[in-house]
Amino acid sequence: MSDIRISRTQLITALTWCVVGTGIVAIPTAIAQFTVRDAWISTMLFSVGGVMVALVTAVFTRFFPKRSLTHALIDAFGPWVGRAFAIWFLAGLYITNCTVVREAEVFVGTTILPKTPEYVLGAFALVAVVYAVYMGIEVVMRDAEFITPLVMLIAPILFVLSMQHMDIHEVLPVLADGWTPVLRGGVVSILVYALEMIIVLQFSPFVHRSQSVASDIFVATIVITVVLTTVTILTVGVVGSSTQYLSYPVLEAIRTIRVGRFLERMDTLYVIAVITTIFIKMAVCHYAWCTGMKDVFRLSSHRVTVFPGALLVWGGANVLFADADDVQQFIFYTGPAYAVCTLLLMPMLAVFAHKVRRNS
């Protein structure tokens, strides 16, 4: 286990795809509930959450070098209270993974396989996730690395082609309704999607240089902010005020692409890219959950919980969220406070308890 090492590039790419995977689908919709014209400013606020995560990670890795968050919680609070906190964190990770799987099921069901039962789509997605996680973190990270050039080839083509229908007046005037809708729109991207990057603390024992994890998060934050802001500007520019009524506004923007009379239906490429990046997110979340379970239940390997854990995620995704609206309501109106208490407070509590114990 100690021989497993992941590079900084692998960590940055995995983090980027983890957030962009579902973020590119859900963030424009979430922000459009509050503001359409200034949605791009709300998206840029993602960087605030990213910087918060980088700061927390910097403090955490200083006090717990080469320790995962669950391991650190047990070290800091002792076996019983520490395990209780770790289980709370793992429950958060589990619910996050359930939302991701449910979002993937609904997205694939709506866009390409409308006649297939959604739980079957989830089952097939998890087969691939289980295989990657079973093989280990290096395989998951290499997958993230492998898809990077493919997405970097497809995404610019789609961006440039969708610009032909863009109307810059859709994003003007800037801040016409003041800062209130912009800040409200930014809540989900700052407190839900940015805080998800704290998952990296489960991987810090495997990172080649654990001191550089905070700066890796900072780099990933810049990349994600640029990508999401570009996508939001393009979407609002193409789709306009209808963005707030659409479940998948980015998909609609891509669907407008038509070059001559022979090049259209480019949305297939977008769907492929989204499914691939969501796969990375599901694998990263599941691996983090399995390593957490290993720490909490003192298992011999993370592999013990890979198969039954994936089955539990599959069941939970369909049982916890009846439909896409259920997932959205949870992410918009429960997710922010839940993410702060689960993802942001847990590492800070571990550091605080460690400091108190050391001083006493």
Added chain:
Amino acid sequence: MIWLSLVASLSMVVIDWSSLRTAKRREVALYIGLIGLSLGMAVGYEMNLFSKVHLLAPIDALFRPPTKWLYHIL
């Protein structure tokens, strides 16, 4: 969903059989527990049990008011 989860559970046990035989008792108990929970979820899903019982209700009750307050003060 019940059939799919049963097939998945059996396949998992077959794949993991060699490692389960050498696993500690605690690990086997956890393995069986997780599978049991999943099967329970599948049965509940098929019986439409979860349209009446919302499992995330405690979390919603705890975290929805502070989130709505946050939206309100912004």
